Amino acid sequence: MKILIADDDPQILRALRITLGARGYEIVTAHDGRTALAAIVEQHPDLVMLDLGMPNLDGLAVIDSVRAWNSVPILVVSGRSGASDKVEALDRGADDYVTKPFSIDELLARIRALTRRMPTSGDEPVVTFGDITVDLPAKTITRATAAGPEHVRLTPTEWQILELLLRTPGKLVSRQALYAEVWGQHKMTDTGYLRLYLAQLRKKLEPDPSRPRYLLTEAGMGYRFAPDAPPPA
Amino acid sequence: MKILIADDDPQILRALRITLGARGYEIVTAHDGRTALAAIVEQHPDLVMLDLGMPNLDGLAVIDSVRAWNSVPILVVSGRSGASDKVEALDRGADDYVTKPFSIDELLARIRALTRRMPTSGDEPVVTFGDITVDLPAKTITRATAAGPEHVRLTPTEWQILELLLRTPGKLVSRQALYAEVWGQHKMTDTGYLRLYLAQLRKKLEPDPSRPRYLLTEAGMGYRFAPDAPPPA
DNA sequence: CCGTTTCCTAACGAACCCCTAACGCCCGGC
């Protein structure tokens, strides 16, 4: 269980790192909004503890940016105790709001309550569709042909994209989410290289690359992996 | 959206019923633990607001009983402000904890935060009507036909409109609100393209597009999503 | 140092989506 703690007070940062680390959580820290956002993109924490009053990028702005593509639980820890502050943070997408000073036991309990709700990432390590078999942990792909199994090679970037699509079968993955996960939040200027990699993936995986059956495009929205058997409703 | 309010103070009960009812929530009340539990079993609320200090069956005991078989979001509203009380309630399965006296705006925001993440009482992460099943987060729509499930594709603008309508089932959404949410305040010159998208949505979703049953027009006012009448439990 | 692999930029036709415009229908007011 990985937790990102974003706060501009190094003392609080250190105290929380020690306390939460002792509970078995893996801790990542950030001291301002920009680094917090970068850490979320690159580290994939299971929960984010966010201070509102941070330099470089306000906590509320961080919430907006994250919620545009990611649904990781966000726990706001702030010195502002006004109701309007809480309402704004919660309505922008935060899941809980704790005011400083806080009880460490209560904080831990709220962390447990939030992570308990997390979608149990039902990782099926092997995905098959058509004549293709993808082994995600082993990073291997084989195509079953009449002449026997045949190995398919993918570049690192191709793997990242394919993994994102296969991880949520049937669900649409927004272009924004793909860019954020693969290249980082800053590289959001869409000059169109996603199209290139999708073309590459289709060329390597689709039975008929000119008419995609598994890696589908949703114009204006993103891409979707359509499995053979419809996912459990 | 149905909310159960369980509290032994009739004054609080009445105030909350009025306040939440005005926000469009359907309200069910209980004055002690036993009736609260019965109401959860029979009424299937989408969220439970629970007081801890109730006669007949303590709030903590109610949480235990509910969590043994149901995952409905539970928001504890209690006069006990001690950290140990919060920890115990949260660890037994409550999702949030607010102490009296509370700000009504904060309470509403926390209700929104909880219901936002829990798609309809944990049973269905989707909205269904007629032979249509809509999965909002996955941006997926399937039509159940005799020949099997069939995928329906929507454009981004169609999604935005449908999402607004489905978010408040049965309630009227003014044309103003639709224009503001989808296009922004500047595009208020109603030349009538909303009609186009409604026609598209009906063509794709209604069993008989010429006689709408779910996406209804309120002349001069706006549009309304009319859900199926729930079968008598 | 060189060859290979991978990544990115640029450009162009095609497909798709959004919006304008126009017409017909229904309904209530005069």
Next chain:
DNA sequence: GCCGGGCGTTAGGGGTTCGTTAGGAAACGG
């Protein structure tokens, strides 16, 4: 019965997004 407003429907142009190809920069490994 006439008229006008609001709504549903259809057709088509303009702009955006997508697929594809080609080629050069950058990174990697020997």
